[in-house]
Amino acid sequence: xxxxxxxxxxxxxxxxxxxxxxxxxxxxxxxxxxxxxxxxxxxxxxxxxxxx
Amino acid sequence: xxxxxxxxxxxxxxxxxxxxxxxxxxxxxxxxxxxxxxxxxxxxxxxxxxxxxxxxxxxxxxxxxxxxxxxxxxxxxxxxxxxxxxxxxxxxxxxxxxxxxxxxxxxxxxxxxxxxxxxxxxxxxxxxxxxxxxxxxxxxxxxxxxxxxxxxxxxxxxxxxxxxxxxxxxxxxxxxxxxxxxxxxxxxxxxxxxxxxxxxxxxxxxxxxxxxxxxxxxxxxxxxxxxxxxxxxxxxxxxxxxxxxxxxxxxxxxxxxxxxxxxxxxxxxxxxxxxxxxxxxxxxxxxxxxxxxxxxxxxxxxxxxxxxxxxxxxxxxxxxxxxxxxxxxxxxxxxxxxxxxxxxxxxxxxxxxxxxxxxxxxxxxxxxxxxxxxxxxxxxxxxxxxxxxxxxxxxxxxxxxxxxxxxxxxxxxxxxxxxxxxxxxxxxxxxxxxxxxxxxxxxxxxxxxxxxxxxxxxxxxxxxxxxxxxxxxxxxxxxxxxxxxxxxxxxxxxxxxxxxxxxxxxxxxxxxxxxxxxxxxxxxxxxxxxxxxxxxxxxxxxxxxxxxxxxxxxxxxxxxxxxxxxxxxxxxxxxxxxxxxxxxxxxxxxxxxxxxxxxxxxxxxxxxxxxxxxxxxxxxxxxxxxxxxxxxxxxxxxxxxxxxxxxxxxxxxxxxxxxxxxxxxxxxxxxxxxxxxxxxxxxxxxxxxxxxxxxxxxxxxxxxxxxxxxxxxxxxxxxx
Numbered sequence: 001x002x003x004x005x006x007x008x009x010x011x012x013x014x015x016x017x018x019x020x021x022x023x024x025x026x027x028x029x030x031x032x033x034x035x036x037x038x039x040x041x042x043x044x045x046x047x048x049x050x051x052x
Numbered sequence: 053x054x055x056x057x058x059x060x061x062x063x064x065x066x067x068x069x070x071x072x073x074x075x076x077x078x079x080x081x082x083x084x085x086x087x088x089x090x091x092x093x094x095x096x097x098x099x100x101x102x103x104x105x106x107x108x109x110x111x112x113x114x115x116x117x118x119x120x121x122x123x124x125x126x127x128x129x130x131x132x133x134x135x136x137x138x139x140x141x142x143x144x145x146x147x148x149x150x151x152x153x154x155x156x157x158x159x160x161x162x163x164x165x166x167x168x169x170x171x172x173x174x175x176x177x178x179x180x181x182x183x184x185x186x187x188x189x190x191x192x193x194x195x196x197x198x199x200x201x202x203x204x205x206x207x208x209x210x211x212x213x214x215x216x217x218x219x220x221x222x223x224x225x226x227x228x229x230x231x232x233x234x235x236x237x238x239x240x241x242x243x244x245x246x247x248x249x250x251x252x253x254x255x256x257x258x259x260x261x262x263x264x265x266x267x268x269x270x271x272x273x274x275x276x277x278x279x280x281x282x283x284x285x286x287x288x289x290x291x292x293x294x295x296x297x298x299x300x301x302x303x304x305x306x307x308x309x310x311x312x313x314x315x316x317x318x319x320x321x322x323x324x325x326x327x328x329x330x331x332x333x334x335x336x337x338x339x340x341x342x343x344x345x346x347x348x349x350x351x352x353x354x355x356x357x358x359x360x361x362x363x364x365x366x367x368x369x370x371x372x373x374x375x376x377x378x379x380x381x382x383x384x385x386x387x388x389x390x391x392x393x394x395x396x397x398x399x400x401x402x403x404x405x406x407x408x409x410x411x412x413x414x415x416x417x418x419x420x421x422x423x424x425x426x427x428x429x430x431x432x433x434x435x436x437x438x439x440x441x442x443x444x445x446x447x448x449x450x451x452x453x454x455x456x457x458x459x460x461x462x463x464x465x466x467x468x469x470x471x472x473x474x475x476x477x478x479x480x481x482x483x484x485x486x487x488x489x490x491x492x493x494x495x496x497x498x499x500x501x502x503x504x505x506x507x508x509x510x511x512x513x514x515x516x517x518x519x520x521x522x523x524x525x526x527x528x529x530x531x532x533x534x535x536x537x538x539x540x541x542x543x544x545x546x547x548x549x550x551x552x553x554x555x556x557x558x559x560x561x562x563x564x565x566x567x568x569x570x571x572x573x574x575x576x577x578x579x580x581x582x583x584x585x586x587x588x589x590x591x592x593x594x595x596x597x598x599x600x601x602x603x604x605x606x607x608x609x610x611x612x613x614x615x616x617x618x619x620x621x622x623x624x625x626x627x628x629x630x631x632x633x634x635x636x637x638x639x640x641x642x643x644x645x646x647x648x649x650x651x652x653x654x655x656x657x658x659x660x661x662x663x664x665x666x667x668x669x670x671x672x673x674x675x676x677x678x679x680x681x682x683x684x685x686x687x688x689x690x691x692x693x694x695x696x697x698x699x700x701x702x703x704x705x706x707x708x709x710x711x712x713x714x715x716x717x718x719x720x721x722x723x724x725x726x727x728x729x730x731x732x733x734x735x736x737x738x739x740x741x742x743x744x745x746x747x748x749x750x751x752x753x754x755x756x757x758x759x760x761x762x763x764x765x766x767x768x769x770x771x772x
Binding site for chain 2: 016034
């Protein structure tokens with residue numbers, strides 16, 4: 001059962017990384033314009049940063 | 053708010069600087085026609101091509117463009133540039149609208165939801181190991197890890213519930229949050245106690261899942277409301293609150309709010325009168341339809357009293373303010389609304405009714421379970437464990453989702469059909485109506501005149517009328533011009549065309565004077581209907597008769613509502629003849645004309661006192677009292693601000709056909725809400741006896757909670 005002492009921390013860390021990534025995207029206003037973002041990836045012009 | 057939960061955010065300085073930019077040089081424009089990726093690049097390119105613009109960014113979801121540029125950037129060129137690109141735009145008032153501010157409250161809930169979800173999934177993973185047979189030291193280890201994850205996560209994610217419960221506790225009231233908080237705290241307390249004694253059952257997963265489901269419900273609820281709120285704000289921001297002040301001979305554009313009594317204010321043709329006043333210069337015609345429902349323009353001459361909200365039609369006029377701000381007739385109308393609205397505040401939503409039954413019931417049940425087991429076993433630990441299990445199992449996850457899931461689905465569906473639901477309980481109230489009261493002008497009709505009797509005229513007369521009407525901005529002239537041009541006629545050659553403001557137009561045609569205008573100016577006998585009179589200098593003057601066109605879908609909507617057995621009434625401030633004609637066309641039997649605003653509200657109130665539930669549909673200021681007094685109310689987007697504020701729902705599109713649709717959707721939505729309550733109750737009926745009997749394990753609690761929440765959400769989705 002010693003494998004648990006690796007696996008549990010690893011699973012928590014990976015989950016925590018996912019949570020941190022989500023919180024970052026939330027904080028940087030990346031969910032303000034979902035419809036627009038879906039369209040923008042198809043636009044030919046270069047568009048480097050998300051914005052409010 | 054503590055951001056320690058988000059170390060990665062510190063690595064996002066970009067977003068921070070963008071968010072803290074000064075807003076003085078940002079202008080938000082509403083661009084309703086945005087709908088695709090091509091629109092985004094077209095609008096952004098058009099705006100960025102202007103020299104004073106440093107940046108432009110389109111938000112497709114909100115159909116807005118935010119323009120950044122020099123601090124004194126004028127708005128008109130931006131709107132013009134967009135119009136040239138084919139996108140009509142309006143300025144949005146950034147002060148009344150947090151257009152560039154993102155939704156803080158929504159983000160806060162979402163962040164707590166993410167933490168709760170993360171924690172509950174991890175604890176659930178450990179719990180599954182325990183349920184599948186982990187024992188002794190392994191079980192204790194898993195329980196301890198669960199506790200370490202759960203305690204801080206609950207403290208963070210449950211904050212809104214704790215605060216609400218505290219508030220309720222202070223005011224000695226019982227809301228839905230009190231049993232929730234009690235269940236969470238009791239579950240945490242007994243679980244920690246159990247774990248420290250290396251017991252078998254811990255409810256960490258249940259407490260976390262509970263918070264997750266409840267936060268999800270709360271987020272759905274918030275999103276529906278904020279979508280409605282921002283769209284409503286957008287409509288309010290369309291009324292640009294500026295007036296032209298004349299002081300010492302100079303004209304300055306000032307905010308309407310800063311006007312004083314005795315100020316001289318100029319109102320251009322086509323402008324709305326900002327304050328009550330006396331006309332001191334100029335002659336014009338006024339459109340009072342929004343205030344009174346009259347469709348006939350009224351002649352305004354020097355010395356006449358004007359009310360805020362009237363629209364000046366023909367010439368520029370100057371008025372001296374007699375009442376400003378809160379004293380204007382417009383605002384007094386709003387007070388009428390405040391009085392009427394207090395009646396509606398008494399409505400208890402289905403959710404509140406459920407909470408009233410539910411909250412005390414749960415506490416009594418848990419208390420009895422504790423007392424019963426304590427008397428039977430004399431063991432505090434067992435009794436407390438069972439009380440905690442009862443609270444956790446009865447906890448209203450499904451109830452918390454039952455209403456928001458349905459209203460979100462229903463409001464989304466209605467929004468796509470062009471109806472904005474502003475009020476949380478609007479759908480429930482709409483579902484109960486049995487009577488509909490309509491306003492005429494601007495609601496059932498377009499409030500836009502159209503010529504009726506074009507065929508009674510010779511082509512020659514029409515050519516002269518076209519030449520006369522051509523240059524005028526009066527709505528009747530415009531309607532006449534469009535109608536005659538549609539027949540393919542060219543204007544007759546006229547000379548010396550002169551417009552007398554408020555009266556009509558005269559010109560010279562092959563040596564005779566021809567005139568087009570008001571009856572008394574021409575010298576004709578006036579009809580009882582909106583009309584313009586043409587004098588060709590020979591026979592009797594002839595009249596062009598106008599009729600207000602029915603709004604799109606009006607006939608269908610009326611027919612459908614009638615066939616559903618609803619009682620329909622028409623109330624209008626317009627003249628008897630005009631109202632009678634409209635009722636006849638629509639097949640409405642019950643109508644009243646020349647109704648004063650107070651009488652409209654009283655009429656609705658009288659119907660309600662007879663036990664009817666009334667839906668009021670209206671757009672004018674004269675309707676606001678009635679809109680607020682009615683059980684449910686709808687106003688078109690073209691309505692005045694005050695009318696939109698007073699109503700529960702706003703019709704964004706032009707089509708009245710969405711009213712019967714809204715009614716049907718409201719009925720299904722209410723049925724779904726009731727079904728959801730029944731489903732939630734059914735789960736409780738099965739699970740509560742198990743909990744009281746002491747047979748409930750954390751596994752059963754988790755199963756009951758998750759399956760009831762999922763069934764309830766799926767049932768809500770059936771609405772689509």
